[in-house]
Amino acid sequence: MYLSERERDRRYDQLREIMVKEDIGAFVVVGNNCVGGTTGTGSFRYLTDYFMIFSYGLLIFFRTEDPTLFVGSDLQHVWASRYSWIHDIRVSPDLAQLAARLLAEKGLTRGKIGVVGMGSMPAAAYLSIKERLPEASFFDADFIFFGIRLKKGEAERDLLERAARINDDAYKEVLKHIRPGLREYEIVGILEGYHRGRGSDQTFNLISSGPFPTSLEGIPFQGLPWHPGIREIREGDCILLEMTTTYGGYWNQLVRMVSVRKQNPEVIRFHRTALIGLEAGLKEIKMRAKTRDLVQSVARATEKEGFALGLPMGHFAGLDVMEGRVSPDSDVVLEPGIAVVIHPCVMNAQGVRFLWGQTYFMTDDGPVKLNQSDDALHVV
Template sequence: MPRIDKLPTPSQDSLSSVNGFPRYSEAEMQRRYDALRRVMDDVGTDVAVVCGGTSGLETSVLYFTNWAPSVESYLVVPRQGDPVLLARLWNHLPDARLISVVEDVRYGGDTPVEQAENVADLLASMGFDGRGIGWIGPLRAADMTTLQRRLASATFTDLNAAYQDLRLVKSEEEMVYTRIAAGFNDAAVAAMEAGIRPGMREYEIAKLIEDVYLDQRGVNLIHFTMSTPMSDPRVCVPHQQHPDRVVQEGDVVVTEISTTFWGYAGQILRSFTVGAEPTPLYRDLHAVAVQAYDDITGLLRAGVTVGELLEAAEVIDKAGYSIWDDLVHGFGGAYLPPILRTRQTRGATHPDDYAYPTGTVLVVQPNVITPDARAGVQVGNALRITDDGAEVLQEHPMGFLRCA
């Protein structure tokens, strides 16, 4: 099936803005609440309690309110009636009221313990003791204990799996934000290609990456890197934390970058050499990675199955290599299942007959490594599945890039 070229990156000027901040449209927010209430109808809950906070991969409160909490905060959504947002901390309350689409914004509390009690008070005052309460997000065990103690007659149901299914498929409005974020990723890789030099420390690469989007309201989600000599490799997958290793001529540098814009992110994965051509081993690793990427993305269309993608990934094992990182995963607002590796490396979170719906945003990212896990490369992009192909969200070339 054909892939679709990356669409032009939209300008932030095209976005709706209220009080100086981006604002999802009323129709988009209604779509999200309607979907949540359908989930509540399906499972028989009367109210949803949404908890979210500090992680760029945890955007559940942002998704339903347009406001991104910096610490754990709560949204209470009745199946019938208006939602209520409880925001921690006190000094975060003014921005929550400026940015959120929810009209009823209240103070959550100074501490998590106080906030949990306030959420319980709110649910009790709304008449939800003895009824079905669903939750979304990383609800703290201590908070759940408080809710169950205070609302002893209620029935609690985990809605996270259904919520993840909602987040896997992106609307056209969500894609506007995603494409803006994807443009930041392309700019970051271009800055690495132009700026990496022998003699710099690996942690200095972070400045190259972040400088391109800090003045555009982009926010780092991840920028993982690794560097190692191609002649004597010691690392096969990018580090989550940047070491102080000095980059040298003859190195390979591998990166994984996701920059967020208002809760959405693309993802780009590229490999570079420093002042040298790839060695035969690295040339072969990269060729196999690109082949796996092409074979997988060539299958992407609405209805493609997990089993079909796993079969396409067999090219890696047949070449005598393996992977370390995940091979395919859902993305955008969260790190989402299905999560696929290869059949030789733990398989997938979903059965072979799981079929991807149209509108799915996912990342294809072959991290092809030697069996001894000493050498590796990585390539990949975020893509959006359509009825007859996939839109590639990144546009920077995927060849073996050369710095210096």
């Protein structure tokens, strides 16, 4: 769909070297339409350059032979045949049965078989395959793919940059339209329409709105965004936007807050602290620091301003919007080729949260900001 056969061959060769070294006979790779986290299936797209629009699929990736893709409908078969890297595509209402039969036909009734996307695989499918291949040794192989996928090449960077441009322009567009009287779902509709209209194949946008830091009734601002609701925007509100979209499967995230009709002095304090924290964190990771060092650096800078650093702090991004957390206990070294979303969660003593950030790409010279949106606290 988006990447060359040369890139496909590079990926396949790298993976097969690992399979030979570790004596792995095959991988069973799960695909679905989730956006990421423990149920994400970016590894499926990594090997197919294709994504499931509904239900799930199973890719059988062999050590020496071409892979086979099982899907559950003729619709998926037609479009996977047209757009994916896979030539052997089969349709069945029982993917697990076909997968087990194929593995047996290839002589893989014993030995190691890695399951990729264990958190996404239907339990019934996993148990069915295991029951049909009782002597095979199945294991969770997600860690192998995490290591391969974490560091992106130039072709992947190009797609990440394209997604960032679409997201930046969508933010500019929505700023033109926000006004009192709109509802949350209308604001998110503008974002998603812009994303889709510029070629995004997936879009995932969250929002939170209301008085900041608390309402007249003392209700704290919901600083963790959620699915757009029916709430009507009012003058004096603040709106938190978590704008997330893809191009070619590669995710970009941009997090901003805007004020409606008038500036809010409380928001200014939070915003200033978030930028100070970001600056401290980016300075830290110029030296290829561990992820936990980044978090600690942002936390120290935030605390100096009289706030605390809450969670979430960020996440690694790629073919899943969240390929791993930016957490205080992560030992992942921020090396060139890694794409990371950093959005400090500034929190006051009352637990009010403020998020602000964007996506970065690590290079030999340090982090490069993929998003070019300004850091201004806009009043609309």
